Amino acid sequence: MNASIRTALQSFAINQALRYVEGDPEENIPKLMSMVDSVVPKDWYASQRAAIRKTIAEKDNWYQLILRLYELDPGVRKAFFQNFIFNASLNGSAIQEEISAKEDCNIPWAVLLDPTSACNMHCTGCWAAEYGHQLNLSLADIDSIITQGKKLGTYMYIYTGGEPLVRKADLIRICEMHPDCEFLAFTNGTLIDEAFCQEMLRVKNFVPAISLEGFEEANDSRRGQGVYKKVHEAMALMKAHKLPFGISTCYTSKNVDDVSSEKYFDQLIEAGAFFVWFFHYMPVGNDAATELLPTPEQRMKMYDAIRAFRSSKAIFSMDFQNDAEYVGGCIAGGRRYLHINAKGDVEPCVFIHYSNVNIHDVSLLDALKSPIFMAYHRGQPFNDNMLRPCPMLENPEILPRMVAETGAVNTDYQSPESAEHLCAKTTAYAENWTPTAEQTWTENRSRKS
Ligand code: SF4
Numbered sequence: 001m002n003a004s005i006r007t008a009l010q011s012f013a014i015n016q017a018l019r020y021v022e023g024d025p026e027e028n029i030p031k032l033m034s035m036v037d038s039v040v041p042k043d044w045y046a047s048q049r050a051a052i053r054k055t056i057a058e059k060d061n062w063y064q065l066i067l068r069l070y071e072l073d074p075g076v077r078k079a080f081f082q083n084f085i086f087n088a089s090l091n092g093s094a095i096q097e098e099i100s101a102k103e104d105c106n107i108p109w110a111v112l113l114d115p116t117s118a119c120n121m122h123c124t125g126c127w128a129a130e131y132g133h134q135l136n137l138s139l140a141d142i143d144s145i146i147t148q149g150k151k152l153g154t155y156m157y158i159y160t161g162g163e164p165l166v167r168k169a170d171l172i173r174i175c176e177m178h179p180d181c182e183f184l185a186f187t188n189g190t191l192i193d194e195a196f197c198q199e200m201l202r203v204k205n206f207v208p209a210i211s212l213e214g215f216e217e218a219n220d221s222r223r224g225q226g227v228y229k230k231v232h233e234a235m236a237l238m239k240a241h242k243l244p245f246g247i248s249t250c251y252t253s254k255n256v257d258d259v260s261s262e263k264y265f266d267q268l269i270e271a272g273a274f275f276v277w278f279f280h281y282m283p284v285g286n287d288a289a290t291e292l293l294p295t296p297e298q299r300m301k302m303y304d305a306i307r308a309f310r311s312s313k314a315i316f317s318m319d320f321q322n323d324a325e326y327v328g329g330c331i332a333g334g335r336r337y338l339h340i341n342a343k344g345d346v347e348p349c350v351f352i353h354y355s356n357v358n359i360h361d362v363s364l365l366d367a368l369k370s371p372i373f374m375a376y377h378r379g380q381p382f383n384d385n386m387l388r389p390c391p392m393l394e395n396p397e398i399l400p401r402m403v404a405e406t407g408a409v410n411t412d413y414q415s416p417e418s419a420e421h422l423c424a425k426t427t428a429y430a431e432n433w434t435p436t437a438e439q440t441w442t443e444n445r446s447r448k449s
Pocket of ligand 1: 320329330331332349350351352389390391392393
């Protein structure tokens with residue numbers, strides 16, 4: 001059976017199953033599993049089916065999370081399943097793989113883009129502050145990127161910035177223009193109000209991920225007085241409107257204890273968040289505060305906490321740095337994603353501000369074939385140890401070499417930073433982290449074998 005027919009059949013079967021569950025999730029999820037077990041061969045996805053049966057029987061945290069999805073607005077839930085599961089993940093991934101093989105370059109699952117470099121706040125350690133403050137991708141630019149992306153099988157678009165919601169009206173317009181895509185926005189949350197909740201309910205395919213850096217004191221010391229309260233008001237508003245949202249948290253040497261605590265996870269669940277996405281602090285930019293880099297012990301504290309809470313709390317938690325083992329290492333350079341800044345420079349990663357091309361001059365596919373993207377394509381994974389995935393943070397000798405060989409230029413126009421300067425800040429960090437990373441990776445391997 002060819003891949004597209006298989007994908008269409010899988011989509012149809014899953015769609016039918018979802019429709020069945022919709023009627024009464026608590027009653028119908030176990031029944032559906034029994035039906036599946038009675039009709040498929042015993043060895044078909046045996047371990048995955050066993051894990052699902054266990055989840056249902058024990059009504060564990062994953063089961064609770066699934067039930068929470070059924071508390072959402074039905075139209076928003078349906079759009080999420082259609083756009084995220086079918087279009088972006090099932091159908092989209094099959095197209096991405098096919099084009100990647102044909103074109104011999106990476107094709108991304110997601111495109112990250114900055115609608116604007118403008119922001120209503122000035123947070124310590126935010127990469128957006130490095131770009132300057134008057135740049136925008138026009139509505140036509142964003143539409144063109146998405147139209148091109150869909151032809152490559154990319155249906156997931158994630159707004160970064162700047163503060164994306166400074167462009168609220170345009171972002172809603174884009175949701176209307178591309179109802180088959182799922183849009184996620186990293187936002188400080190302060191511009192979410194009643195009117196915007198109504199717009200999210202109307203378009204159905206827009207999910208905010210609000211930045212939070214810990215409890216009130218830690219959060220407001222980085223983001224500004226009163227921001228914590230505003231963010232909690234925004235979360236309460238979205239919860240009341242049955243809208244899905246997540247949290248994005250940058251962990252640093254200063255907030256690890258707070259954000260790795262059970263209290264923090266419980267608070268996020270209570271507030272209504274469905275996912276929390278953790279980012280390791282990156283010392284990007286000439287003014288970066290290197291003292292915010294976590295120690296090896298602090299990074300391990302995050303590693304252990306996320307694994308423990310992922311298997312016990314009804315919230316999906318991810319760690320952009322420590323979860324590289326689940327995605328085969330570095331996902332940048334279009335392997336799973338790329339980043340387009342507000343000026344249109346196409347960069348391999350939100351943290352790697354070096355580029356050969358601008359989206360105003362080349363197609364998305366040509367950008368994926370530009371020198372630094374091909375260096376990523378050929379170099380990945382950058383380390384066999386998935387706890388050392390990054391050519392900048394854990395392998396600081398690699399990025400300056402790639403930048404020099406490809407002639408990529410720094411895209412921070414206000415205060416350009418060389419790759420050598422950037423990676424000089426991570427050299428000691430990488431040396432300190434290596435023994436812990438090696439020991440943990442070896443222990444993990446032997447546990448799994
Ligand atoms: S370049 Fe580094 S930070 Fe970016 S995705 Fe790769 S490993 Fe992660």
